[in-house]
Amino acid sequence: MSYNVLVVDDSKTARMMLAKMLRISGLPINEVFIAENGSDALSMLKENWIDLVITDLHMPVMTGVEMIEAMAKDGLLESVPVVVVTSDSSQKRMDDLRGLGIRDYLCKPVRPESVKAVVEEVLETGA
């Protein structure tokens, strides 16, 4: 079985780094989809089978939090696991995000081994 992952970040650099880390992770990744903000991500989620969303928080148009809230209200998307990747990783912020149902988070700067460990754990426990 292989998985489709959606990477959401307004920074092209961050998107490219994460996509590259996923591709070299050795995990069974079928395709890495890319979106620049929460709104684009919601459209892609409705048009494609996505097993995992990895998202930044601070983005123009629609933030990561707004996207997660919209997913939670959508019967078709509520079960798609979300991992947050952010430079803003205070305990308070992470507690708030866990309250919204995120599965895990990655702190920037992300390391390939951290990405692999978190994605593997989320996919193995039921994407």
Added chain:
Amino acid sequence: MSDPTNPSLGNNPISSTTLEEILSDVLQEQAFMFAEHGDDQEVDSPSAPFMHARIQFNGPCSGRLGLVFTQNLCSELIINMLGMDSDDLEEEDIADAFKELLNVVCGKFLIAAFGPMLKFDLSIPTVEKIDLDQWLAQKSNQHTTVLMVEDEVVLFELRL
């Protein structure tokens, strides 16, 4: 701007030294670049153009961080971060990588300076090109610290 000596903000000293260490760590980890403290009396003025990135944070303490690199160093940054070929670089990509660097540095700085329990709101970073006169004015600013990265002068600014 709020008072950085407020004891309710934690025990860690909030200083440009903290930021200098974090910038050095992030550059090393993400771009295999090495930073060292610069003696601004000994360095020549580098060649324009320069890129000036800024980010603001608001929370228990408010302030802003700024970074000034030469455009050449920014190009080197993205080449190292993404393993790109220099022929494929576009100005937009260079600015994006520089903003992402500042975003990461700011997040790590806030955790290091104030601890993990306080929540801050970070702005989306901005970047603009500046000329030599603007660079010299920035360098002489009292909030600016000079670093050397890969033998190039880097300026960073911390205002609290």
